[in-house]
Amino acid sequence: MKSLRVLLVINSPPLPFGNADARWYYVLLKELVERGHHVTAFTACSKIEDITKAQALFPTPDYDLRCYLIPNRTNGLIAKMETIRQPYSYIFSPELRQDLASELAKPYDILHLEQLWSGWLGLEHRERAIINIHYLFSLDRAFEHQKSLESRLRKFFTDRAEQKLLKAFPKIATLSGRLAKHINQINPQASIYTVPLGIDFSLYPFLEQKQINQQPIVGLIGGFNWSPTYSAAERLLTRLWPEIKRRVPNAKLQIVGRSAKDALAVFADIEDLKIHQNVPDTLPYFANTDVMLYAPIAGSGMKVKVMEAFALGTPVVTTSDGVEGIPACDGVHAGICEDDRGLIERTVELLNNPSLQQERRLKARHLLKNYCNPQVTVEQIERIYYEY
Structure with a gap:
């Protein structure tokens, strides 16, 4: 297949252990270049x-990665009007916009926009x-508790901005x-593709046999400034x-992550x-967790911390929202249930059964490795490119 000229807009730097979405950006940029695209x-x-x-x-000349600091937000009238007109567009600096416009004025094949709010930069080039x-914030029930x-x-x-951007793009x-x-309910004319996030499994060491803690540890790892993860923590702690x-009287609980x-x-x-707040590396906490219990009240999209637990071999108990985008089965790859009683039963069963923990972790890793490896996921993105 021919090499394509791709302009890629991402809302955080492609770091393998940066923000949750950055894991995917790291895989995406690396794999696209390895496949010969410019x-x-x-x-x-x-x-x-x-x-x-x-x-x-991503050093030059092997990669053309251009990084721009997010501007400091101001409280002036113009800034407030821009927030009303285009929410969350402030993260894209004037310098980024100018450089992108320069490249868009030249021949290119694909403008690839990651995350909804980058759509503000592509409204004039949606073809x-x-x-x-x-x-989507609307599915996550963001702001509802405030x-x-x-x-x-x-x-x-x-919500209004989500609707506008989703209606704007044909692909x-x-x-x-x-x-x-x-x-599809919002934009039935669009061509809509389902492509899972990919992660680089070489970055997630997997032990064939995990050490079992004498005092079993239930864990929750994530960013607690994000409403689905906060709701999961509140539910875990109170219910x-x-x-x-x-x-399980000798069990311990650890909660780890941003804020x-x-x-x-x-x-x-x-x-x-x-x-544990704002730790430099979450991998040791995954390693010493016997069961990760993540049960958000609501939350759309793939949950990177659940993916990382699967990749590292940490058994998971969660809801259907927790494994959204992953074809996981209850009792096979994870404990999956919506109600409190079922979540508790599945967690206690795992804590009391190291053999079951071992069985789950092997099957979960195998599932994710087949479904979310970089080659499979980026190939699906590439196929969309070639439809133009």
Whole structure:
């Protein structure tokens, strides 16, 4: 197949252990270039040190990765009007927009936009564009637990912007059948493709036989400034953990991730709970977790921390939302249930049965490796490209 000229817009730098979506961007950029495509990637970055790391991983001339700091937000009238007109567009700096416009003025084959809000940059070029939707605020029930006037206004403008962008593009990729169905209801004329996220399995060491803790550990790992993960933590701490602890008295609970202590400070005195915030590396915490219990109240898209648990061999108990986009089966690859009682039963069963833990972790890793490896996922993206 012929080599294509691809302009790729991503909303965070392609770091293998950066933001959740960055794992996919790392795979996507690397694999597209390895397949012979000429890719110029434009990325918004929140930290200068992330720019340095990304440029070291993707050096010139092998890659054309252009990094731009996210501008500081202002509270002036113009900024507020822009937020109303195009929510979340502030992350793309004037310099990024100008450089992208320069490349769009030259011959190119594909404008690839990752995440919904990058769609603001492609509205004038939608005839050569594909936009990849990772999740939707409207399905995640974002802002619903906040009752202030500001939160209600944010919800209104966010929902309106989602609708506008989803209706604008003729080719839309997304991560799950659920998202595809929802998007089709909004834009029935669009060609919609379901493509799972890919991750680089070489970065996730897997031990054929996992060491079992004498005091079993239930864990939850994620970013607690994201509403689905926060809802999973609140549910775990208030509705699930007390009964698990009663039935497995020597069990411990650890919660790890971005803003964990800040978001969950009110729960800090719970017995046998440890909270670790903003750790430099989550892999050791996956390694010493016997069961990862992730049960969000709502949350669309693929959950990268569940994917990482599968990849590393950490047994998982979750909801259907937790394994969205992954063809996992309850009792085979994970414990999957919607109600509290079923989640507790599946967690206790795993904590008390190391052999079952071993069986689950092997099957989950095998499933994910077949479904989400870089070659399979990027090949599906490539096939969409060639439809133009």
